[in-house]
Amino acid sequence: MELSPVRSRRDLARFIRLPERLYRNEPRWVPPLRLERRRFLDRSRNLFFEHAEAEYLMASRDGRPVGRISAHVDRRLNDFHDNRWGLFGFFECEDDQEAAGALLATAERWLAERGCDRALGPSSFSLNDECGVLVEGHEHAPLIQQPWTHRYYPRLLEQAGYAKAIDLLMWSLWVSDRDKVLPVVFELAEKLEPEHGITIRHLNKRDLEGEFRRFADVYNAAWKDNWGFVPLTHREAIRTAKENRLLLDSNWVMFAEKDGEPVGAALTVPDFNQVLRKLGGRLLPFGWLTALRERRRIDRVRVGFLGVRPEYQHTGVAAGLYAEHFEMAARTPQKGGEMGWILETNTAMNRAMEAMGGEIVKRYRMYEKTL
Missing domain, CATH: 3.40.630.30 (Gcn5-related N-acetyltransferase (GNAT))
Structure with a gap:
């Protein structure tokens, strides 16, 4: 297995399109517009990056992408709350604990190098955007800007040492x-x-x-x-x-x-x-x-x-x-x-x-x- 940062346009295209394969047999998942995702992830266009920095990572086996993640630090969030949170987002992965663990560990190291004392997520990028792992309600279709995530994601995160921070409810x-x-x-x-x-x-x-x-x-x-x-x-x-x-x-x-x-x-x-x-x-x-x-x-x-x-x-x-x-x-x-x-x-x-x-x-x- 290989972990690598997203650097080229081709890398970014693979990062964006990975969920299309992971969810191809899940009828309730809704594919986002690729053009919109490219713009959103563009550090030169998204105003998030005026007060934040991020790294995008991909995990691959034999040249085939199997997982992705972002690690990011939002200075405005930390300044407002006087904390040292690090964030991760855009987490998608096959049901592969080794790949998930490697992605999360690499994101954690990136965050720790920038002085963060915890990793929190997923939020892509902030809580004003898509966030959270769906733990109840998979039978319902997601509405606009709601993630629909695989049922095994909580297990991948928990086996990597993560615990519940808080739940977000949809009524x-x-x-x-x-x-x-x-x-x-x-x-x-x-x-x-x-x-x-x-x-x-x-x-x-x-x-x-x-x-x-x-x-x-x-x-x-x-x-x-x-x-x-x-x-x-x-x-x-x-x-x-x-x-x-x-x-x-x-x-x-x-x-x-x-x-x-x-x-x-x-x-x-x-x-x-x-x-x-x-x-x-x-x-x-x-x-x-x-x-x-x-x-x-x-x-x-x-x-x-x-x-x-x-x-x-x-x-x-x-x-x-x-x-x-x-x-x-x-x-x-x-x-x-x-x-x-x-x-x-x-x-x-x-x-x-x-x-x-x-x-x-x-x-x-x-x-x-x-x-």
């Missing part, structure tokens, strides 16, 4: 389940404007830069105390919005405002995985035609972020945003979907999901190992 909600919602949710939503002067509005795509500056401000205030939180800059938020403009639907991106200032926000997107499943990782030569056709058939959404500034969390803003989601589900082809991930330790949000009649359908696990 399912459907408009047909409205009668399961506790009445207090809609009562709080109805009081939001008359009692607190707070209104709900939708995304203005003509002012995308301004909107995502406002979103970043709410995000950083609402999530700052969360485990693994990484502050989001205006530049990163705007770049992400522009690169994913086709995913943004004004029906589903919402702001709660008081006196014209945002106090809460929800970033919900249609489940574009339903389109990606048809493309096989390629837009050219005719994949874009398929994308245009299939996007009209998307029937689910993912509520990726929903948060409220701490000083307004007692006013029912979250209830107002939840209620607006039910209204949109009643009016659009998307009749439900999933919310999260939500930390298993976030008692308030998990209770809110229970109050909304939600059900936990997927559980992702973050692993850690002391170096």
Whole structure:
């Protein structure tokens, strides 16, 4: 077996395409667009690398790739939390403990050389991106930016000395389940404007830069105390919005405002995985035609972020945003979907999901190992 860093364009192509072979017999896995993955992994284009460094590694047997991993250090994450975490991500491997162990050990050495005291992952690259190993919910298809990983991955990691750090939960909600919602949710939503002067509005795509500056401000205030939180800059938020403009639907991106200032926000997107499943990782030569056709058939959404500034969390803003989601589900082809991930330790949000009649359908696990 040979371990080698990714250096050439050919190496990177092998790194990107390995999962296509590993999951070729798994109908629920969704291949990402190869072009998007190349851009995301490009150190000169991804703004992550303005505050981070990374190494990409491949494991091969007789010239055939059998596994891959990234090791990365996010200086912004460590500065914010005053820690020395090292991260690993993009972990994919055959059911081969020797290969998995070698990949992880090499990543650990790389991290230790840079002063890290633990290895944590998988996150590809941060907790704002795809993260975790799927430990429950393999019977469900993944929604946009959700990994679907092999059932044997927990064993590979645990036998390499890794233990659970925390679990991330995905909750399912459907408009047909409205009668399961506790009445207090809609009562709080109805009081939001008359009692607190707070209104709900939708995304203005003509002012995308301004909107995502406002979103970043709410995000950083609402999530700052969360485990693994990484502050989001205006530049990163705007770049992400522009690169994913086709995913943004004004029906589903919402702001709660008081006196014209945002106090809460929800970033919900249609489940574009339903389109990606048809493309096989390629837009050219005719994949874009398929994308245009299939996007009209998307029937689910993912509520990726929903948060409220701490000083307004007692006013029912979250209830107002939840209620607006039910209204949109009643009016659009998307009749439900999933919310999260939500930390298993976030008692308030998990209770809110229970109050909304939600059900936990997927559980992702973050692993850690002391170096």
